[in-house]
Structures are given as C-alpha cells and as structure tokens.
Amino acid sequence: MASMSISMSNFLTKSANPQNTPHFRLRPSLAIPQERSLGTGHHRTVQMKRISCALIEADGGGLVELLVKGEDLRDLKRREALEIPRIKLSRIDVEWVHVLSEGWASPLRGFMRESEFLQTLHFNSLRLDDGSVVNMSVPIVLAIDDKQKQLIGDSDRVALVDSTNNTVAILSKIEIYKHNKEERIARTWGTTAPGLPYADEAITNAGNWLIGGDLEVIAPIRYGDGLDRFRLSPAELREEFIRRGADAVFAFQLRNPVHNGHALLMTDTRKRLLEMGYKNPVLLLHPLGGYTKADDVPLSWRMKQHEKVLEDGVLDPETTVVAIFPSPMHYAGPTEVQWHAKARINAGANFYIVGRDPAGMSHPVEKRDLYDADHGKKVLSMAPGLQRLNILPFKVAAYDKTQGKMAFFDPSRPQDFLFISGTKMRTLAKNKESPPDGFMCPGGWKVLVDYYDSLAVPENGKVPQAVPA
Amino acid sequence: MASMSISMSNFLTKSANPQNTPHFRLRPSLAIPQERSLGTGHHRTVQMKRISCALIEADGGGLVELLVKGEDLRDLKRREALEIPRIKLSRIDVEWVHVLSEGWASPLRGFMRESEFLQTLHFNSLRLDDGSVVNMSVPIVLAIDDKQKQLIGDSDRVALVDSTNNTVAILSKIEIYKHNKEERIARTWGTTAPGLPYADEAITNAGNWLIGGDLEVIAPIRYGDGLDRFRLSPAELREEFIRRGADAVFAFQLRNPVHNGHALLMTDTRKRLLEMGYKNPVLLLHPLGGYTKADDVPLSWRMKQHEKVLEDGVLDPETTVVAIFPSPMHYAGPTEVQWHAKARINAGANFYIVGRDPAGMSHPVEKRDLYDADHGKKVLSMAPGLQRLNILPFKVAAYDKTQGKMAFFDPSRPQDFLFISGTKMRTLAKNKESPPDGFMCPGGWKVLVDYYDSLAVPENGKVPQAVPA
Numbered sequence: 054m055a056s057m058s059i060s061m062s063n064f065l066t067k068s069a070n071p072q073n074t075p076h077f078r079l080r081p082s083l084a085i086p087q088e089r090s091l092g093t094g095h096h097r098t099v100q101m102k103r104i105s106c107a108l109i110e111a112d113g114g115g116l117v118e119l120l121v122k123g124e125d126l127r128d129l130k131r132r133e134a135l136e137i138p139r140i141k142l143s144r145i146d147v148e149w150v151h152v153l154s155e156g157w158a159s160p161l162r163g164f165m166r167e168s169e170f171l172q173t174l175h176f177n178s179l180r181l182d183d184g185s186v187v188n189m190s191v192p193i194v195l196a197i198d199d200k201q202k203q204l205i206g207d208s209d210r211v212a213l214v215d216s217t218n219n220t221v222a223i224l225s226k227i228e229i230y231k232h233n234k235e236e237r238i239a240r241t242w243g244t245t246a247p248g249l250p251y252a253d254e255a256i257t258n259a260g261n262w263l264i265g266g267d268l269e270v271i272a273p274i275r276y277g278d279g280l281d282r283f284r285l286s287p288a289e290l291r292e293e294f295i296r297r298g299a300d301a302v303f304a305f306q307l308r309n310p311v312h313n314g315h316a317l318l319m320t321d322t323r324k325r326l327l328e329m330g331y332k333n334p335v336l337l338l339h340p341l342g343g344y345t346k347a348d349d350v351p352l353s354w355r356m357k358q359h360e361k362v363l364e365d366g367v368l369d370p371e372t373t374v375v376a377i378f379p380s381p382m383h384y385a386g387p388t389e390v391q392w393h394a395k396a397r398i399n400a401g402a403n404f405y406i407v408g409r410d411p412a413g414m415s416h417p418v419e420k421r422d423l424y425d426a427d428h429g430k431k432v433l434s435m436a437p438g439l440q441r442l443n444i445l446p447f448k449v450a451a452y453d454k455t456q457g458k459m460a461f462f463d464p465s466r467p468q469d470f471l472f473i474s475g476t477k478m479r480t481l482a483k484n485k486e487s488p489p490d491g492f493m494c495p496g497g498w499k500v501l502v503d504y505y506d507s508l509a510v511p512e513n514g515k516v517p518q519a520v521p522a
Numbered sequence: 523m524a525s526m527s528i529s530m531s532n533f534l535t536k537s538a539n540p541q542n543t544p545h546f547r548l549r550p551s552l553a554i555p556q557e558r559s560l561g562t563g564h565h566r567t568v569q570m571k572r573i574s575c576a577l578i579e580a581d582g583g584g585l586v587e588l589l590v591k592g593e594d595l596r597d598l599k600r601r602e603a604l605e606i607p608r609i610k611l612s613r614i615d616v617e618w619v620h621v622l623s624e625g626w627a628s629p630l631r632g633f634m635r636e637s638e639f640l641q642t643l644h645f646n647s648l649r650l651d652d653g654s655v656v657n658m659s660v661p662i663v664l665a666i667d668d669k670q671k672q673l674i675g676d677s678d679r680v681a682l683v684d685s686t687n688n689t690v691a692i693l694s695k696i697e698i699y700k701h702n703k704e705e706r707i708a709r710t711w712g713t714t715a716p717g718l719p720y721a722d723e724a725i726t727n728a729g730n731w732l733i734g735g736d737l738e739v740i741a742p743i744r745y746g747d748g749l750d751r752f753r754l755s756p757a758e759l760r761e762e763f764i765r766r767g768a769d770a771v772f773a774f775q776l777r778n779p780v781h782n783g784h785a786l787l788m789t790d791t792r793k794r795l796l797e798m799g800y801k802n803p804v805l806l807l808h809p810l811g812g813y814t815k816a817d818d819v820p821l822s823w824r825m826k827q828h829e830k831v832l833e834d835g836v837l838d839p840e841t842t843v844v845a846i847f848p849s850p851m852h853y854a855g856p857t858e859v860q861w862h863a864k865a866r867i868n869a870g871a872n873f874y875i876v877g878r879d880p881a882g883m884s885h886p887v888e889k890r891d892l893y894d895a896d897h898g899k900k901v902l903s904m905a906p907g908l909q910r911l912n913i914l915p916f917k918v919a920a921y922d923k924t925q926g927k928m929a930f931f932d933p934s935r936p937q938d939f940l941f942i943s944g945t946k947m948r949t950l951a952k953n954k955e956s957p958p959d960g961f962m963c964p965g966g967w968k969v970l971v972d973y974y975d976s977l978a979v980p981e982n983g984k985v986p987q988a989v990p991a
Contacts, residue, residue, distance in 0.1 A: 171897060172904050174712075175646050175659075175856065180904060190644075231894060236712035243643075243705035245714045387644065425700060428640060435641050435649060437906065 107295050108302065108401040109441060112187040113160025116287055116399060119222075119268045120154050127271050134212035134220040134271075138205045140197060140264070142213050142221060145255045148343040149193050150213065150222055151274035151379045155286035157396040160187060163268030164195040167230040170263065174240040177391055178437040188438030190391035191241060191383055195224075196232050198260030205229070210266070220271055227266035232259065242385050243424075248417025250346035251383045274379070280356060284342065285376040287400040293374055294401050299335035301326050303404035303445065304397035306411070308341045308349055308382060309475060310358045310501055312493040313459040314450030316367040321461075322406060322445060323372060336373045337402055341393075343381030346414075352377070354504040361496035384414045386424035387432035394433060398442055407433055408447035458491035479505070576764050577771065577870040578910060581656040582629025585756055585868060588691075588737045589623050596740050603681035603689040603740075607674045609666060609733070611682050611690060614724045616743060617812040618662050619682065619691055620848045623739035624755035626865040629656060632737030633664040636699040639732065643709040646860055647906040657907030659860035660710060660852055664693075665701050667729030674698070679735070689740055696735035701728065711854050712893075717886030719815035720852045743848070749825060753811065754845040756869040762843055763870050768804035770795050772873035772914065773866035775880070777810045777818055777851060778944060779827045779970055781962040782928040783919030785836040790930075791875060791914055792841060805842045806871055810862075812850030815883075821846070823973040830965035853883045855893035856901035863902060867911055876902055877916035927960035948974070 111117075121127050142150065152158055160181065165173065170192050172179050177190040195213075197205070205211055210225040238252050239245050247253075275281045285293070294302050303322055307315070319336050326334035340359065342352050350358075356377070363370055380396065383389045389412035394405045411429040413422055434444050451470040453460035462470055473481075473492060481488050482501040492498075580586075590596050611619065621627055629650065634642065639661055641648050646659040664682075666674070674680055679694040707721050708714050716722075744750045754762070763771050772791055776784070788805050795803035809828065811821050819827075825846070832839055849865065852858045858881035863874045880898035882891055903913050920939040922929035931939055942950075942961060950957055951970040962970075 168900065168904065171856070171901055175901055176904070176906055177644050178906070180906070184909075186906070233712075233894070235715075236893075239708035239712045239714060243702075243708045245708060246704075387640070424705075425702070431637065432640055432644050435637065435645070437645055437647070437649070437655070440653075 108291055108299075109398055109403040111156065111159045111287070111399045112395065112438065113181060113185075115159070116156040116291075117159040117162055118154065118156045118286075118288065119162065120270050120273060130223055130269060130271050131220050134214075134223055137210055137212050137223070138201075138208050139212045139214050139218075139220075140195070140201055140205075140224075141218075142195075142215055143255065144216075145344050145381050146195060146213070147215055147221065147274060148379055148381045149195070150268065150270060151284075152343075152396075153193065153268050154222070154270035154274060155288070155379070157287060157378075157380065157399055158189070158193055159287075159399045161189070161193060163224060164265045165193055165263070166228040166265035167263075169265065170194055170230070174237065176437065177388065186438045188391050188395040188436055190388045190395070190436070191385065192237060194232075194263045194265070196256075196259035197229070197262050197264050199262070201260065202229055202262050205264075211264070221274070222268050222270040224264065224266040224268055227264055229262050229264050232261050232263045234259070234261075241383065241388055243388075244416070246416065246418040249384065250414075251344070251381065251385075254344060255381075278353065280342070280353060280377060283356065283375065283377045284379055285374075287396075290337065290374065290376060291401040294335055294337075297335055297372075297374075298333050299401075301331040301334040301404060302337055302402040303334060303406060304337040304339055304394075304400070304402035305406045306339055306341065306378065306393045306397070308345055308355070310350060310355060310478070310493070310497060311338075311362045311367075312473075312478070312497075313367060313491060314452075316362065317450050317459050317461070318406065318448060319368060319373075321448065322404070325445075326404070334372070334404075336368070337397065337400065338368070338373055338375045339378045339397065339400075340375075341382055342377035342379050345382045346384065349382075350501070350504060354500060358497045358500040361500055362494055365494035365496055367494055382412070384412060384423075386411070386413045387428045388412075390429045390433050391436045391439065394436075394439055394442055394444075398439075403441070404443045404445055405433075406445045406447060409449070452489050452492055454489075456491075457489070483509075577760055577768075578867055578872040580625065580628045580756070580868045581864065581907065582650060582654075584628070585625040585760075586628040586631055587623065587625045587755075587757065588631065588739050589742060590738050590740050599692055599738060599740050600689050603683075603692055606679055606681050606692070607670075607677050608681045608683050608687075608689075609664070609670055609674075609693075610687075611664075611684055612724065613685075614813050614850050615664060615682075616684055616690065617848055617850045618664070619737065619739060620743035620753075621812075621865075622662065622737050623691075623743060624757070624848070626756060626847075626849065626868055627658070627662055628756075628868045630658070630662060632693060633734045634662055634732070635697040635734035636732075638734065639663060639699070643706065645906065646857065655907045657860050657864040657905055659857045659864070659905070660854060661706060663701075663732045663734070665725075665728035666698070666731050666733050668731070670729060671698055671731050674733075680733070690743070691737050691739040693733065693735040693737055696733055698731050698733050701730050701732045703728070703730075710852065710857055712857075713885070715885065715887040718853065719883075720813070720850065720854075723813060724850075747822065749811070749822060749846060752825065752844065752846045753848055754843075756865075759806065759843065759845060760870040763804055763806075766804055766841075766843075767802050768870075770800040770803040770873060771806055771869075771871040772803060772875060773806040773808055773863075773869070773871035774875045775808055775810065775847065775862045775866070777814055777824070779819060779824060779947070779962070779966065780807075780831045780836075781942075781947070781966075782836060782960060783921075785831065786919050786928050786930070787875065787917060788837060788842075790917065791873070794914075795873065803841070803873075805837070806866065806869065807837070807842055807844045808847045808866065808869075809844075810851055811846035811848050814851045815853065818851075819970070819973060823969060827966045827969040830969055831963055834963035834965055836963055851881070853881055853892075855880070855882045856897045857881075859898045859902050860905045860908065863905075863908055863911055863913075867908075872910070873912045873914055874902075875914045875916060878918070921958050921961055923958075925960075926958070952978075 121130050169179055173189050173192050178186050179189045180186050209227055210223055212220050213222040215221050234256050242249055305319055323334050340355050359375055397405055407430050410426040413424045416423045430446050449462040450459050451462045451472045453469055454471055455469045483505040485502055590599050638648055642658050642661050647655050648658045649655050678696055679692055681689050682691040684690050703725050711718055774788055792803050809824055828844055866874055876899050879895040882893045885892045899915050918931040919928050920931045920941045922938055923940055924938045952974040954971055
C-alpha cells in the first residue's frame with residue numbers, strides 16, 4: 054500500500070522540496086505575490102500580518118510551530134541529541150510529534166506536563182497566563198516505562214527517536230509524572246470497557262509514566278507513503294486560503310469515503326454561507342490521516358476515493374482544499390470532536406460542520422452506540438475556548454427514491470428515503486454489489502470495491518492493519 | 523442517634539422558629555441592627571447591598587434561593603402539587619433539594635437539564651448567558667425510572683415528595699433525558715470500578731432517565747435529628763460573617779473528627795491572614811452533613827466532637843463559625859473538591875483550605891489511593907470559575923515527639939514526627955487506647971471512643987448506617 058502511486062490532478066498538493074515551501078497545483082503560479090487583492094477589499098502588506106487579519110486567529114494568539122529552522126541548527130540539534138537519553142517513539146507518538154510540530158495543538162509547546170494533562174482531563178481546556186482559555190480535550194502525552202524513567206535519571210532533556218533510531222525531536226525542561234491509565238481512559242472516553250481501539254493500541258500497554266516538556270522537532274515529519282504532499286500544515290493551509298481569497302473557511306472532518314450525501318451537505322453549506330453574505334467560502338475537506346481502527350478504510354484508499362469524487366465534479370475544486378489532518382483517532386465522541394474542531398481553528402477554519410455522533414463508535418462491550426448521537430454537537434456548541442468557531446450542524450441526507458439521488462431528509466415523507474449506513478455501504482462494497490444510482494460517483498465506488506477486493510485475497514484470517522507500518 | 527440531644531454552648535445555632543430567622547447564640551443580640559460599623563470602615567445601607575459589598579459575590583452575581591416565600595403561597599403550591607405527577611425522593615435526593623433550595627449551587631435553579639449535565643461532566647463548569655463561567659463539577663441530577671417517566675407523560679411539571687409522601691418541591695419546565703450511568707460515573711470519578719460508595723448508593727440502581735427543571739421548594743428542608751439548627755444557609759452564614767465584621771472568610775471542609783493538627787492549621791491560617799493585612803478573618807468550620815459512607819464517623823458524633831474541641835478552647839469561638847454543609851459526599855477527589863470550594867464561595871468564603879487528597883478514598887478494587895494526593899490541590903488551583911477564590915494549601919501537621927504536641931512537619935528532622943493516619947486514629951479509638959498527649963483534646967477523644975463503643979454493642983454483624991434514616 055505504501056508504494057501505491059496516486060495521481061490527484063485536482064488536489065492541492067505541496068512539493069517535496071527541502072525548503073518545505075508549499076507547492077500548490079491547482080493554480081499555475083507557485084510564488085505567492087507580495088501585493089495582491091484578496092477579493093475581500095483588503096490588501097496584503099506583510100505576509101504574517103495579512104494572515105492574522107484575514108483568517109480566524111490561532112488559539113493563544115498565534116500558531117506555535119516547533120520545527121527547528123535551518124540545516125545548520127538541525128545538525129547541531131542532531132549532534133546534541135546523541136549526548137542525552139533517547140526515547141523510542143511508537144508510530145502514534147510520531148503522529149503526535151507531527152501534530153505538535155505544525156501547531157495543530159497551538160498554543161501547546163510540546164507533550165503535556167501534568168498541569169496541562171489535568172486541565173485536559175477535567176476541563177477539556179487550558180487556561181493561559183493571560184487568563185484566556187483555549188480548548189484542549191484530548192491528552193497529548195508521551196508515555197515511558199520504569200526502565201526509561203531510570204535511564205533519564207536527572208537529565209532535564211531527552212532525544213526522541215523513531216523506529217530506525219533517527220532523531221526526531223528533543224524534549225527539554227522535562228517533567229515526569231504518573232500515568233494513571235484508568236483515570237485517563239475513564240475521563241477521556243466516559244468508559245473503561247476493554248476494547249477501545251486507541252486505548253488498546255496506545256495506553257493499556259504503555260508505560261506507567263508520562264513525560265512532558267518543550268518540543269523541538271528536527272525536521273518536518275514525513276511518512277514516505279506517497280501521501281506526504283497532502284499533509285499540509287496549518288500555516289500552509291492558511292497561506293492557501295488567503296491565496297484563494299477565502300473570507301470564510303468551513304472544515305469537514307472525515308475518516309470515511311465521501312458519498313453524495315456528504316457532497317450535498319458541503320455544497321449546501323457553501324450556498325448558505327454565500328447567502329449569509331460571504332463572498333468566497335472555501336471548503337477544507339480534511340480526512341484524518343493518523344491512527345485509525347482496523348475496520349476503517351485506510352487513508353491511502355480514502356484519498357483515492359476522495360480524488361475520484363473531485364474528478365467527478367461532485368465538489369468544485371476551485372473552492373475545495375483537500376488535505377490530510379495528521380492526528381491519530383481516539384474514537385472518543387464528544388470529547389474528541391472538540392479536538393477535531395479546535396485543530397481546524399488553528400488551520401484557519403472559522404466554520405465547522407459537525408455530524409451525527411462525531412468520532413463515535415459502538416460500545417466495545419454493550420450492544421449500543423458508545424455515545425448519544427446528539428451529544429457531540431451539544432458538547433461542541435458549549436465547549437470552552439470554541440466560542441469563536443461557528444458550529445454548523447449536519448443536516449441529515451438520505452437516498453431519495455423519488456429523485457434517485459441523495460437529498461436532505463424530509464420528515465413529511467419518510468417512506469421516500471433510504472438510509473444507507475456505513476455498515477451497509479461496506480457490506481455492499483465487500484459483496485461487489487452496487488449502491489443505488491446517485492449514492493456515490495461510480496469512480497469513487499470502484500475504489501471501495503477494489504479496497505475490499507484487496508483484503509479478500511489473503512484469506513489467511515489476519516485482520517488487516519489500519520496503519521501501514 | 524436521631525434523638526440524641528446535643529448542647530453546644532459555643533456553637534453558632536439558629537432557632538427553630540417558623541419564620542426561619544437565624545438565632546445566633548454567640549452574641550446576646552438577636553436582631554441585626556440596621557446601621558452598624560462593620561469594623562472595616564464600611565457602613566451598612568441596604569442589607570442586600572451590604573452583603574454583596576462586604577463579602578465575595580455568589581456565583582452568577584447573586585444567591586439563588588429556591589424557597590417558596592410565605593405560608594399562603596406555600597399552601598397554594600401544596601394544593602397544586604396534588605394535581606400533578608408525583609416523584610418520590612430518596613434521602614440523597616432530599617439532600618440535593620436542600621442544597622439547591624438554599625443556593626449552595628448558585629446559579630443553578632433546579633436539578634440539571636441535559637445541557638448543564640453535559641457541561642458538568644465535560645468541563646466541570648457552566649457557561650452563563652452573559653458568557654461568564656461558574657464552576658460546577660458534580661452532577662446535581664434527579665433519576666427516574668421508566669415507569670415514572672411514563673407516569674409523567676406530557677406533564678411539564680412534577681411534584682417531588684419525601685418518603686412519607688409530603689410534598690417537598692415542584693419541578694417545572696421539566697426536561698427528561700437519558701441517564702448514562704457508566705459515562706456519568708467514569709467522568710465524575712475517573713474509574714468505573716464497582717464499590718464507589720455514592721455510585722452504589724445513588725446511581726447504579728437508580729432509574730435510566732434524569733429529570734431536570736426549575737425547582738420551587740415548599741418549605742425549608744428539616745431532618746428532625748437535633749442538628750437542624752446548625753444547618754445554616756449561605757444567606758444566614760453571610761449574615762453572620764457580616765455581623766461579625768469579617769473582612770476575610772476562610773472555609774475548612776471536613777468529614778472527620780478535628781484533631782489538634784487541624785486546629786493548628788486553622789489557627790495558623792488566621793495568623794497568616796492577619797499578617798496579610800486582614801483585620802478580622804473568620805473561620806467557617808464546615809462539616810459535611812449529607813450522605814457519607816458507612817465507615818465514616820456519623821454527623822451527630824462528629825458534631826459532638828467538634829463541640830468539645832471548641833469548648834476546650836483549641837479554636838477561638840469568637841472567630842469561628844461552625845455550621846453544617848448539607849451536601850452528600852461523592853468521594854470523587856479532584857472533581858468533588860471543586861464543588862466543596864464553589865459552594866463555600868456562595869456562603870461568602872473567599873479563602874479555602876485544601877488538604878492532602880481532598881474527598882479522596884482508597885481505590886475500591888486496587889490496593890492504592892484512588893487519586894494522587896496532590897491532584898486535588900492542583901486541579902482546584904486551575905479550576906474554571908474558581909479564580910476568585912484564594913486556595914490555601916494545607917500545611918502538613920504531625921505529632922512532634924520532642925514538643926509533645928501537633929506541629930507543622932519539619933522535613934529536616936523527620937525522625938521527630940509521628941504521623942497518625944485516620945485509620946490509626948480509628949483503630950486506637952476502637953480499642954479504647956489513648957493517642958499521644960496533645961493529639962486531640964481529651965473531651966473530643968472521649969466522644970470518638972464513645973462512638974466506637976456504641977457500635978460494639980450490637981455484635982450482630984450489621985454494618986452501621988452512616989446516615990440516620
């Protein structure tokens with residue numbers, strides 16, 4: 054899967070050049086002109102100033118990027134890293150380093166120290182020195198075990214290395230504190246039932262200590278899976294929104310294939326924003342790219358599917374930016390949807406579309422959904438630090454048999470509508486059956502069928518890995 | 523136990539007269555003069571104005587009392603209550619009605635509706651219409667079962683009745699929503715382990731629905747246990763603090779007998795406040811009076827013990843107000859300590875003494891404390907809506923063998939100190955052994971010995987009830 058080459062002619066991509074300058078393929082010009090009308094009547098003066106004026110401000114007043122700048126300094130840090138204790142990161146740890154490095158979690162400056170961890174667990178928010186409050190609902194923490202703690206000893210910093218022992222980052226002014234896993238799980242998920250995917254993957258067998266500190270990331274995180282060019286940082290996204298003259302950015306988080314119901318919703322949202330007086334609302338179609346559970350469709354297949362949807366013209370490429378959100382998935386419902394929304398503020402989004410049961414899943418033990426389907430929307434609308442964000446509740450779309458297409462559900466004629474659940478969609482694709490015409494563009498559907506086809510081959514009873522190693 | 527008569531000559535008490543006018547026994551004058559120097563240079567003008575000027579403001583800007591005023595109106599409400607669906611309250615439910623009725627949970631106007639419940643679980647705080655935030659960390663909710671829900675049907679209000687079918691209150695503009703017990707327990711306690719006392723008592727076997735609404739309480743809640751006169755409302759406490767000319771009020775929450783280490787701490791706190799420039803800091807010694815677990819010392823015995831401590835002169839009655847806090851106990855550590863502090867703001871306290879592991883207990887299943895001993899203090903100091911409150915961390919006191927008395931622990935000579943845990947204290951009292959001289963005043967110790975003596979009599983294997991029925 055990692056070697057699969059994807060050509061996404063309609064996609065916003067960035068070049069792999071070492072200066073990490075974004076390379077946007079949708080417009081012919083690569084250089085961002087210094088003086089250019091934004092279509093909103095404003096003119097650009099200094100680049101950073103323009104960014105903060107035109108788009109919603111990042112949490113805490115400015116994007117906190119934690120990347121070491123310049124090759125010389127990077128080399129210096131790499132050499133320093135050889136002289137301090139080394140901690141090996143898991144794949145999910147690296148994803149969090151990625152998230153932190155680009156400022157998705159601004160104003161966090163590294164893995165959480167205990168005061169931030171406690172505020173996250175108890176208040177889903179952090180109070181800053183100036184008294185203001187930012188949202189922060191999922192712990193971004195790094196676990197170490199007794200042996201690693203002993204190894205660190207009195208050192209006030211550690212090097213973080215990847216699976217091949219390359220130095221990824223340095224963590225300074227460290228604080229080591231207890232990792233109460235039960236409490237962390239209970240307060241994050243509202244249950245301690247066994248079988249929570251993220252807990253099984255990253256908490257239950259993790260060490261009994263957490264290590265927080267200030268993070269310096271040596272170089273941009275790359276996965277080499279052919280999708281790095283879609284992993285735009287918040288700063289790069291902000292650049293692009295400004296380049297397009299966006300006066301509203303509406304974010305759509307997803308971890309599933311896009312069907313025409315989603316497309317209808319996104320198109321309708323843009324229409325509503327235009328009616329509200331915005332001149333150029335831009336959609337951030339933002340699939341989650343980090344850890345997902347084994348039965349979710351893997352990122353690479355989802356990206357192929359999204360490409361087909363754009364190619365098919367279901368969404369307008371001129372007003373749509375597709376990029377990958379690097380966070381791992383918690384499946385923590387109302388707690389996690391706040392993180393999904395907050396991170397998009399940092400990327401410049403001031404509107405957020407929230408669906409039914411966002412970040413939800415089945416209860417791992419009981420026969421019911423883990424969360425009330427309405428709680429995500431309700432909690433999000435009341436969450437501390439998110440008052441600046443406009444929450445757009447998801448209108449329910451279903452297949453309208455009378456029109457032969459996806460349409461907003463009309464409660465006055467329920468008999469005309471067919472609800473196609475994720476489970477049903479997956480079952481159809483697995484069995485190579487077709488959904489009703491108009492449910493999903495044929496090219497997108499074929500990607501799904503191909504994905505399940507690729508799974509069927511081994512027949513060795515092994516559960517497919519959601520995240521390529 | 524309920525018939526036990528207690529004479530507490532040093533205690534602040536109120537008369538049982540039907541107008542519910544506080545009757546303070548420490549000062550000869552019952553009437554509060556209309557114009558009187560407060561000792562702070564201020565003069566009283568209108569009573570309510572003076573209260574809000576002299577003491578910390580209640581949460582939300584004013585105390586919300588939910589008592590129906592006047593016998594005529596009460597009779598009317600009692601008659602109305604006969605025509606609407608009736609919900610029978612448990613003892614703990616009545617305690618919450620008590621708490622709500624007097625404004626301890628201001629600005630709550632009744633049992634929580636879902637939006638308040640969700641904010642409490644996720645944020646430990648409520649955002650008010652004006653955008654301000656108040657702390658609210660434990661759910662104050664009323665559970666009903668399927669049958670009761672059916673009985674209520676379309677009614678938009680219900681009558682709440684006690685175990686003898688007397689109408690206690692009316693709940694209006696009701697909202698019924700799902701009671702997800704697992705999620706409630708996980709987010710409140712940070713564990714779902716079986717054996718949490720409050721969960722076993724009031725949640726696990728409670729109904730699957732919660733009912734919120736606006737509460738009108740027909741008459742002040744009375745328990746007829748000889749202790750009602752010590753159950754001063756926040757308004758009554760504020761009156762008393764002002765009458766005494768307090769320019770600082772420091773609250774000490776407790777659910778255990780007072781030993782000389784506590785007394786040292788309270789005396790020392792007053793000294794520190796005087797050094798800070800306050801002229802008349804008053805201590806609110808505030809034992810919790812609602813539900814406690816079976817192995818805690820019952821309220822009536824604790825009150826007897828506190829009386830002896832005051833009689834003994836360990837605490838100065840002139841600068842100490844002893845009253846009962848009517849809340850039931852959750853044993854929810856860092857979550858609950860916020861509630862304990864917030865409620866005392868509403869009673870006029872602007873300083874709160876927080877101990878080691880406040881509201882903590884042993885893990886019900888594992889061999890460890892449920893909470894990190896420092897988390898209560900840390901969480902409290904960062905809690906939303908409590909910034910106005912000054913948190914005073916508990917200095918550790920222990921028995922100093924060189925002085926033969928309780929003293930603040932000196933880490934430079936640990937060998938001189940003896941730590942007497944609650945468990946050790948109880949074991950000594952049970953065995954009628956004496957603690958070291960100076961640990962507790964002899965009169966107070968005798969009460970403890972008498973209490974355990976009273977338990978030993980039945981020898982029938984029955985666990986004693988913590989709360990007299």
